[in-house]
Amino acid sequence: MAAPTTTGTNHDGQVDNPLEQGRQFLQMLRNRITNPSTRNPNMSWESNAADQIALQLQEDGHQKWGFVIYRTTYESDNGWAEFIRRLRYQMDDVFEYLGGRDVLQKCKLTVIEDRNTLDGASTDHVRRHFQQWAIHNYRLEQSPSGNDGTSQVAIGRSSRYRYALQVDGDSLHSLVHEAPDPADIDTTSKGWVKLIDKSWYLGRSEGGFEVYEPIEGVTERDVGWMQVAYQDVMSEWFAFPSRTLPSSTTLNIKGSMEKSKNDEVVMTEYVQDPETGAKLHPVAKLDYSGAAAKTGPREIKLVRKLDLWIMPMLWLMYWLNYLDRNAITLAKLNTLEEDTNITSTQYLTCVSILFVGYIVAQVPSNMLITRVRPSWYMAGAMALWAIVSALTALANSYTSLLVTRFLLGIVEAPFYPGAIWLLGVFYTRKEIATRISILYSANMFAMCSAGLIAIGVFDMHGMAGVSGWQWLFIIQGALTFVVAVASAFVLPNQPLDTWWLTEEEKQLAHNRVTRDTVHASSSTGSIQGLLVAMKDPRVWLFVFMQHMHLAANGFKNFLPTVVETLGFEDQKVTLALVTPPYFLAGVISVLWAASSGRFNERTWHLTIAKGIAVVGFIIGTVTLNTGARYFSMILFCIGTYCANSIIYAWTASTCGQTVQKKASALALVSTISNVAFIWTPYLWPSSDAPAFRPAMISSAGFSIVCAGSAWVMKFWLMRMNRKIRMDGDKRVLRYAY
Template structure:
């Protein structure tokens, strides 16, 4: 019996699988004649990989795709945060910045960044562009714009460069999430998002060290300041990785060049089988409207916004560490270990969340630890206790990111276009937290930073509460599907929580 799959905007470009392979996939127990998983899986219908070909496919995706998306995200944050290091090397004096002009140059990036995410993901899901080319070109674009920072001579030039850097960088993170969601199932994606997000964490930990090495070796060499060399070098490396992305990034499961025809069909079929309520696409704009009409989108967006609000310490982490009373050198050294530990913890949480196909308790446990650490930071000035809390709230808060974003793709992914729109909307709403959380750390509130730490505890509590609200919502939805009040019971695939 031939395996049928739903119409897809890129199907015509994909090569069809031969009949014997289709029969083998069906007999493995992973898909029925409609390409959907049967109820022999866990509570949501998700099944463990047993077919050797599927296991080999996922391993191939991990080895080919994950290193390049990690490197791209690492450089995304290195390039974005280079201005903070450049400030220590005389950027403000060289460009004549005064008053709040530096702060404006920081915030203007997010204007372009937030404006472009939704249109970019809609374009990516339209099937009108090869994703490997689009994301690599965008990366090359932000590499060039970032390098051009070295050419700025005044405040106006820096504002323009930062604005266009936000536009150029905007497509990557929501686009990378969409790309991962097209190749990894609900049980797999949390781990991959946590690995991706570790690129952000490692970049934050390492960017200062990269800057110091540049300033020590190239400052005032060949007529350029150290901060100018920093932007030039990082831009050149980013451009090189963008070229590599053309070769390593995948496209749609049915059109990825480095997958065999059999692997393409399997990659497409297993995601279709894992999708709750999968259906034919009605187009990009219709899918955006459908996502915006789904009330679960707003609860997930609120959850992610509260999570990122609780992570507001990341922009002021040296300031928080500095409240311990050490000199600037020791302070910079002490900022690295909590981030590195949090990266490891995030991967572990991603593994266990995927293994057990569970989200609510992982969010509760991880963010609960962070909330306790925030409260302790409010209550004591003991150096050892406060530094230990830095490990706890970074690890607990950051670990939640991959679980929430994986939940978005699992809950709102009825079509690829709706999934892309939902991920971008959630990301835009969540990143809006950077607008107001920047005001929670005034110098006058140090060294305890009571306002910031108590606010972070409240944000973390709201994240936990919204996770339980969504769990209750999805449980009731599953019951309605089982009773036949909603369609989908015949597929044996239910919402995961």
């Protein structure tokens, strides 16, 4: 089929027909008087594409313009290079005439190519990718320089995010072999490209077109694109949304409506520098929820830098957090109860009271963290808990031990939800689960190393008249204080306020998380963020889910005691046997979270983890065999700890529309779920040893309920995603489950 007919307009707006030339001359005279273009007085303002594009940029608040170009032919690299050369020439020539050099400088020539997936691709295949690309990139590309990233940038009328160009074998042949050299004025319009309408969805506009007879072997299903002359494609055609669609063009019905086997279209994008032609960065890979894997070298380099600065320090802080918090469980194996004259029930109360202080302080703490420098705030909190932990060594009665544990809960409260919030403002949905799991592994390695540390420290029992458990609190408290001081200089604040990031890295760190947030909104006040979080019913389902998870995790304060019931008389053997379950759980949970992040999947990962925990609890219930019981401890440790990071990551990505809401949602989930640690210790009385059947059965039940609530959340988010697709663009960012 021949290319569609056009008027054969040349660069100065004239045509070959003498009558038409006369009409244009009279129109030009009128325009000079009534509505001249400030860039070229020989043209009207309405007919000057540079004026129209400038107006688009101004009204939409955009910084860049220009069609995205898809290369779908790879027979000739030289031919492609010649097309790019000719296109640049035409752009330069046209905008010189239009007086639009200032507008041309804002043009961003973007080319998307991939020989493996795009060679011979249909217009439908290109359209599918462009729909994803537009939603994913417009906010990032158009954020004004110096913008804090929270203002909403709309797609507006810009053709850049509504139409794309496709250059296939036929169009490239017309451009390189048929069109005259760019040095000549192309009045024949032989060179053409395909202009694809992003918004064309099968079933919306073409109704029963598929029943029509084939034309040149193809039915009229592949509509929504046309051939356009390449000489004016970056001027007249880009500006046409502000005008009436030229009547001289006709829809082209060539092509095929091939269905992609997978909704996820993976290609490589590069942005060409208009001056050098250099390839600048690749496009992201989008999954079912619109989440993107990092592919650009700048982003990969940034994430590595974030990992090197953030993760080691947070990991060390959390490791010490748990060493200090759970030192009491090891102190019980020494002479704590004798030195403080407490009963078994009073000991359980001292374990539980920490979480009362924890709950009291967490929500206000996470509201405060968004209003201060997070690095100083978390470092200060750590210094305070180091002091309180060391002072626990002075406890000599039930009252003094109870008070120090309560205070320890208050000063430790800011750390974990604050750390999760900090990860949430620097890492995307695909990245955060792995990072939370790495962070949480510090908890498990604290349990591993705590027993080994205690073996050495308890050998100091009686030195300087101080008991072994007192030395444990003193040494760990001193180490914690040193790390607290260092953390003030290492931890980041928010992406736009971190001293060890360059200005470019700050903006990239901010933008990539903003574009990965479903229904991202402008920042609000801390109180407003709390109120919005409390009104979100999904937050309360996450609270319930995490509460059930932590209820099943009640064994963590009693595992040394449970291991002691295996019957080994040597205390050092008991302490050493606490290490393997936590070590294995730590390693496997990181790998499990990495899998969850890679596939952006939550529900099945959580269900399988809880299933493993249930098997472990059941084995521990039905047998007293030493080997089987120890194996059950390994299983329920692995299954339980694999689930923790997934729930927090899921919360952060689902309920993080603003940084204040994210902080409040995480604090609510952490605070209320930790109530479990107030009442679950009473499920593990020493009188139930060695089987602890009520606790084991209860923990299995809590695990099943936790997994069930995950499925409720999955179906809920699936319904919300369907509503998102029905209400607007089918390729917008959606919730992950």
